[in-house]
Amino acid sequence: MLFRPNPSLGVPIYLQLMEQVKHAVETGALRPGEQLPGIRPLAEELVINPNTVAKAYRELEHEGVIELRHGAGAFVSANAPAKKVTDSVRAGKTIVASAVERLRARGLSDDEIRRLFEAELAGLTTPGGHRG
Amino acid sequence: MLWRKSWLETRTRFLIGLFLLLLLAAGNVLEYPRVSALIPAARSLDTGGGALGGLIRKAVELQHDYRGFIWWQWFRQNLTQMWTLFAVLLGTGGLLSQTSGGAASFTLSMPVSRTRVIGIRAATAVAELLALALVPSLLLPLLSPAVGQSYAVADALVHGACVFAVVLAIGEQIVADGSRYGIFGAMTAEVYFRTGGLPWPGLFVSAAASAAMLYGAAINIAETDF
Amino acid sequence: MADPRTIETLDLRKSFGTTEALRGLDLDVPAGSIFGFLGRNGAGKTTTIKILLGMTRPTAGRARVFGLPADAPESSVEIRRRTGFVSEDKELYEYMTVDEIVRFTAAFYPKWHRDLEQRYLRAFELPLAGRIKALSRGARTKLALLLALCRGAELLVLDEPTSGLDPAVTEEVLQALVAHVASQETTVFFSSHQIAEVDQIADRVAIVDRGRAVVAGELEELRERYRRIQLVFDGGAPQPAFRAPGVERMRREGRVLTVLSSAGADRIIDEARALNPVSVDVVPVTLKEIFLETVSAED
Numbered sequence: 001m002l003f004r005p006n007p008s009l010g011v012p013i014y015l016q017l018m019e020q021v022k023h024a025v026e027t028g029a030l031r032p033g034e035q036l037p038g039i040r041p042l043a044e045e046l047v048i049n050p051n052t053v054a055k056a057y058r059e060l061e062h063e064g065v066i067e068l069r070h071g072a073g074a075f076v077s078a079n080a081p082a083k084k085v086t087d088s089v090r091a092g093k094t095i096v097a098s099a100v101e102r103l104r105a106r107g108l109s110d111d112e113i114r115r116l117f118e119a120e121l122a123g124l125t126t127p128g129g130h131r132g
Numbered sequence: 133m134l135w136r137k138s139w140l141e142t143r144t145r146f147l148i149g150l151f152l153l154l155l156l157a158a159g160n161v162l163e164y165p166r167v168s169a170l171i172p173a174a175r176s177l178d179t180g181g182g183a184l185g186g187l188i189r190k191a192v193e194l195q196h197d198y199r200g201f202i203w204w205q206w207f208r209q210n211l212t213q214m215w216t217l218f219a220v221l222l223g224t225g226g227l228l229s230q231t232s233g234g235a236a237s238f239t240l241s242m243p244v245s246r247t248r249v250i251g252i253r254a255a256t257a258v259a260e261l262l263a264l265a266l267v268p269s270l271l272l273p274l275l276s277p278a279v280g281q282s283y284a285v286a287d288a289l290v291h292g293a294c295v296f297a298v299v300l301a302i303g304e305q306i307v308a309d310g311s312r313y314g315i316f317g318a319m320t321a322e323v324y325f326r327t328g329g330l331p332w333p334g335l336f337v338s339a340a341a342s343a344a345m346l347y348g349a350a351i352n353i354a355e356t357d358f
Numbered sequence: 359m360a361d362p363r364t365i366e367t368l369d370l371r372k373s374f375g376t377t378e379a380l381r382g383l384d385l386d387v388p389a390g391s392i393f394g395f396l397g398r399n400g401a402g403k404t405t406t407i408k409i410l411l412g413m414t415r416p417t418a419g420r421a422r423v424f425g426l427p428a429d430a431p432e433s434s435v436e437i438r439r440r441t442g443f444v445s446e447d448k449e450l451y452e453y454m455t456v457d458e459i460v461r462f463t464a465a466f467y468p469k470w471h472r473d474l475e476q477r478y479l480r481a482f483e484l485p486l487a488g489r490i491k492a493l494s495r496g497a498r499t500k501l502a503l504l505l506a507l508c509r510g511a512e513l514l515v516l517d518e519p520t521s522g523l524d525p526a527v528t529e530e531v532l533q534a535l536v537a538h539v540a541s542q543e544t545t546v547f548f549s550s551h552q553i554a555e556v557d558q559i560a561d562r563v564a565i566v567d568r569g570r571a572v573v574a575g576e577l578e579e580l581r582e583r584y585r586r587i588q589l590v591f592d593g594g595a596p597q598p599a600f601r602a603p604g605v606e607r608m609r610r611e612g613r614v615l616t617v618l619s620s621a622g623a624d625r626i627i628d629e630a631r632a633l634n635p636v637s638v639d640v641v642p643v644t645l646k647e648i649f650l651e652t653v654s655a656e657d
Contacts (some may be wrong), residue, residue, distance in 0.1 A: 007554065007557030007558055007644075007645065008554070008644050008645075009644070011581075011642065012578045012581050013578070014578060039540075040537075040540040043540050044533060044536055044537045044540060047529060047532050047536055047558060047559065048534050048536065048558055048559060049392050049536065049539075049558075049559050049561045050536065050539065050540045051391075051392075051561045052561065052578070055578070058447065084453055090399055115639060118641055118642060119640045122585065122640055122641070122642055122651065133461075133465040133466065135452070135463075137462065140454070142451065181386040202361070235449040235451050235452070236449070237408075237413060237443075237445040237447075237449050238445065238449050238450055240411070240412070240413050240444070241411055241438060241443040242438065242443075242463075242466050243435050243439035243466055243467075244435065245431055245432075246434055265486055268450050294617070355415075357374075357408075357413070357414040358406065358413040358414060
């Protein structure tokens, strides 16, 4: 169900995992209360470092997407934050879709569009001075 | 396990060597009737002067009795020559590298000290060389009755042991044939043959030389970068 | 465990005659990590590993494993008692069979795991009676790995574990490593020049170039710190001297100035803005790019 993260994207693997879990929750592939794969088995299956999986799970718990029950494993949160995430993500999808369409209409290539988004997400803004 | 490994790595050469030497020893013994028939004729030959002539005369004289024959043919010639060959083969098989099939780094990654590895390797080689020297020699007393002669077990053991004691220093053979300190003389134990006394000076030199060589090799291996 | 660092080197140096293989290497491998040791051929990876295992002696500097000095003969034996090693050439005793070499190795390790041995023999499909001489390269690597994994070692030192292997076998090897680390308390130190596999399973890396570590740290943190900043100018691009730290490389091509920064991209951009660029682009950098930018070209 979870895909192999791609290390060469320049995006940390744990973030990619988190995205995948959130996406799975949003599409209903993972339902509230359902159990996620254990850290060890997941690391083995995806052939990635177990610490990376652990970090992803910790961050997801921090964001309220999942809960880590001591001794039992990781479970999708039953309560609202998950649903909120789902709604926000759905709204976000619409925004991104229209933005991409508009940027393409301006003649930007997909690579350029991707770079703009990544730059934005990397926490640094392109300042005034960028002529469209 | 290291013992077993050393054995596995040297056993083919050892067994072939043993087999050949046994054949040679048997061959020597069985040859005696023919040689002894020739001796009277050889004695009356004019061998002329010079070193070679002297050697031939000496050979003929010695071989007029069985013990001398065996000493000349087996211990002085065949065993020492063949055995030197095998000693070189077994001993220089490469303490850590070649005979392991090139896996020096694997052996070195085991939790054993280098000294122990070469020690076991050397000890196995020494044991095999001892066997190569003694076992064929012990065949002589066993087989001699077949040609109507007898050969003392003590003689076989002493001569065999002397050959063994010396080859350890073959690499640095001090060519002083005939002298008290000569290794070759010690190896053939001419002294014992003639007088019953052991060739102590030569044996001592070879023991010292082999100890020195082994020590030098151990230091060298300990310092080597693999 | 006294020392949380499984492997530690300090200003490690090694010369072979006039060639300097290591010129002051500092390494820090914490317990429980999967540590990727990257570098070009000849950068000093194998030499470092040999020093750690006591096969080669350093010329200067310090190397410690489990807190013990790697160049002292007795502690080296102790280190090897707790370490599993796979050499670059996967050297094994050609004349032995799989079963013989397993028994040979097991004899040295009282903590040998027979259950793991059975599991890996099955998973790797290794024929017990097969002669090592006749094994394929992939099978040989898997056997060498089995011999390292079953001994109950706290540390695995692997020199290019997947070199020469096809993608399927590579994946098997990486999977076995990850599974092993997840279930046993083991530290893995592996050298490689396959960046993809380091990317995939390592949590810490060091990039070694010409005998020194030029980049080191947690992989995720490196990915968050390194940035490529591209500045486009109206006229020819300047080549400024940035006061802000963290500028690793700068390249000027026509109107474009590209800066690779290892930290503090914000401050660099602030300084860059003073030069009035037409545009400023900031993108993340992959491990491969970090590697290619920080190791030197053939000189």
